[in-house]
Amino acid sequence: MTNFSRRTVLAMTGAALATPSLLRAQSGGTVKIGAMLPLSGPASIEGHQVLKGVEFAIKQANAAGGVFGKPVELAIEDDEANSTRGVTAVRKLIESENVPFIVGTYPTAVVVAANKVSKEYGVPMLSGGSTGAAGTEANTPGDPWFFRCWPDSNGQGHDTAMAIVNTFGAKKVAIIHDSSNYGTTLAAQVTRIVSDAGGEIVSNDSFNVGEADFSTMLTRIRTLKPDAVYIGGWAGDGATIVRQAAGVGLRTQFVGSGSMVSDDFIKLAGPASEGFAVATLYEPSTPNEKGKAFGEAFEAEYGHSAGTLNALGYDSTSIGIEALRRAGESDGRKVQEVLNNGMADFPIAMGPAGTTADYNEIGSVDFKNFIAVIKDGKRTLSGA
CATH class of the missing domain: 3.40.50.2300 (Response regulator)
Structure with a gap:
């Protein structure tokens, strides 16, 4: 079992974790959400970068008071970019951790296999980086259970x-x-x-x-x-x-x-x-005001610029947490209903100015990709 294969991370700042008053608040209960990502295997480079965005979204949510007055806790599984492992990971997150939604995963084949299980349990998945069209094409139009807040492949x-x-x-x-x-x-x-x-x-x-x-x-x-x-x-x-x-x-x-x-x-x-x-889908030089604010806060926290993979994890997690707030309780079916019907007013960091979590009938958000060119070791938006 890898170091990441079965761990629960309380995603709060180091200072907050050391604060006795916050530790007492945690003992009264937390709101747990799930994530499954390839933290080992061929897609581990991507998985770790997405995870950093997931964790940052949770840090921001907790700094703003958490959800239902409780801190948000992250239960995470390493799917190793393997479909069998992904199915097992989803079952663990739902059966053992009782999460109301899952951010995951990166490989599309794992998404398709895992989402069949999460849908059966009534727990929606928000993409942890998967771009493959097969993920959302597997959804029933008008009743998606896998959500991707950016264009497909x-x-x-x-x-x-x-x-x-x-x-x-x-x-x-x-x-x-x-x-x-x-x-x-x-x-x-x-x-x-x-x-x-x-x-x-x-x-x-x-x-x-x-x-x-x-x-x-x-x-x-x-x-x-x-x-x-x-x-x-x-x-x-x-x-x-x-x-x-x-x-x-x-x-x-x-x-x-x-x-x-x-x-x-x-x-x-x-x-x-x-x-x-x-x-x-995102660079710090984005014309998107939400994206600029995200980039500035991310760099202040980590000491380096955010990239698209960080933004993928950040947006999916932020949307899931907001849907949970709007649902009013930690219930997967109610979260799915909110995601399906009520997120068009929620701005996201990726995409052009004014992009929101306006999911279409199969759970995808459509906008034009930017093109970036590497100059002097940095990505620069084409034409910028």
């Missing part, structure tokens, strides 16, 4: 593909993607839209998650002289591809999927990340 693929053609002017595009649902879906979307816009797909290669050597593939792609290379998959694999591309002399515009939007990707890819472009 189809939207991400569309906006990324349009940037490849229009922003970067690419005519010849190479596609590299992992064999997961996430990578395959995005690659298909980018392929279709680039082709429809008059671009040429000069190659389309898939790989298994965690592969170590891409040099042969990248050397072959170099001979095709693409104007851009699109990478769909996890951040760790994307960083390896970008580093090895520099090693074989493949120099072109690299564009990646949203999982590669973290500072960890920049650290892993090193200098080879310069010029890399990625679809993003």
Whole structure:
């Protein structure tokens, strides 16, 4: 059992945890919420960044008085990016911790498996980073139990593909993607839209998650002289591809999927990340006032800028806590009813100015992705 596989975290500031008066308040009861994320395994880079946003949302909620006059407590499970483990994690959170909602998870395949269980129990899930369209497409229209407060992979693929053609002017595009649902879906979307816009797909290669050597593939792609290379998959694999591309002399515009939007990707890819472009839902330079306020508070708390993955966890958790307040009691079915019918007035940090948790009939929020380019080791919004 990993260090993260079965732990309950009381998400309050260190000073608050040391305060006897608050400890006495906790002994009178807390309001517990759940989260399941990949804290080990192939998506652990993303999972830990999302978790930091979850924890920050809870810190802010507790600083504002908690829920029902009680501090919010986080029960968290490590799903290891594994569907079987995810189903077990959901059952534990619901049966043992009695949580009214769950923030989770990142891999779409785990979402689909886990949400079947959470729906049976009457406990809604709010995405812990999952972008795959399959998560919300599995919902019954008008009665969703999985909620994602940002566009799905189809939207991400569309906006990324349009940037490849229009922003970067690419005519010849190479596609590299992992064999997961996430990578395959995005690659298909980018392929279709680039082709429809008059671009040429000069190659389309898939790989298994965690592969170590891409040099042969990248050397072959170099001979095709693409104007851009699109990478769909996890951040760790994307960083390896970008580093090895520099090693074989493949120099072109690299564009990646949203999982590669973290500072960890920049650290892993090193200098080879310069010029890399990625679809993003949030950056500190956002024109969204809610997002700016979040970014300033996050940096004051942690000493570094917030990224999209932090914002994913923050928004989903903030929405869940607000829905819990509006429901008036810790009841999953009532929380789902609020999420389904009453959150369009709640502003979120991600997206353009004025974006709210206005879920559509299958539990997704639609808005246009930003495109960011890495310059001097930092993501900068394209055109900013």
